[in-house]
Amino acid sequence: EADIYQTPRYLVIGTGKKITLECSQTMGHDKMYWYQQDPGMELHLIHYSYGVNSTEKGDLSSESTVSRIRTEHFPLTLESARPSHTSQYLCASSELRSETSGGRTDTQYFGPGTRLTVL
């Protein structure tokens, strides 16, 4: 089981509030990711990081911001939450691994997710 944690697991807040979703991993992985997932839909990458002080926006436009001050910690912040931000947010980290086939793969380990509801 992956050692990657997210808090809170569930959050219900009002419009306009500032929130921070926490993500931490104890595996020493350099790469970390934030995904957004709506019910029955695919995961969409919103932010990623290659390491400390490295952050990039993903494919899905997001009004959130991230920071990576420590290897193990990758928080996501919404300055002013809106109902359109209601979704499940999944954090992941990855390591480069050699496969028996001779190739190398980047396996992502996911946290349990934060279910955010903005009223």
Next chain:
Amino acid sequence: KNQVEQSPQSLIILEGKNCTLQCNYTVSPFSNLRWYKQDTGRGPVSLTIMTFSENTKSNGRYTATLDADTKQSSLHITASQLSDSASYICVVSDRGSTLGRLYFGRGTQLTVWP
């Protein structure tokens, strides 16, 4: 356009039965394909991963196959159990960048009834 399509969208089977889930992709250049299991309200957990040179890989009762020529993969579940009820997600990685961009399918929602 790089895409991953999964079928069926949902599936209901009785406990003890076998089932096969399908994944078709158009991702190029191809690096690897993974199957994840996602329980309701949880994050995805990796089941199998296959690179270009592999055409089958097993993980307990789960067996994944890959045909890189037709760009198809399947996940076969043997002797299903109630705990197999989950969404099964096919994820394909390309070789176009250092990140190894991931393309996610929408998943097949499997329900196992007693």
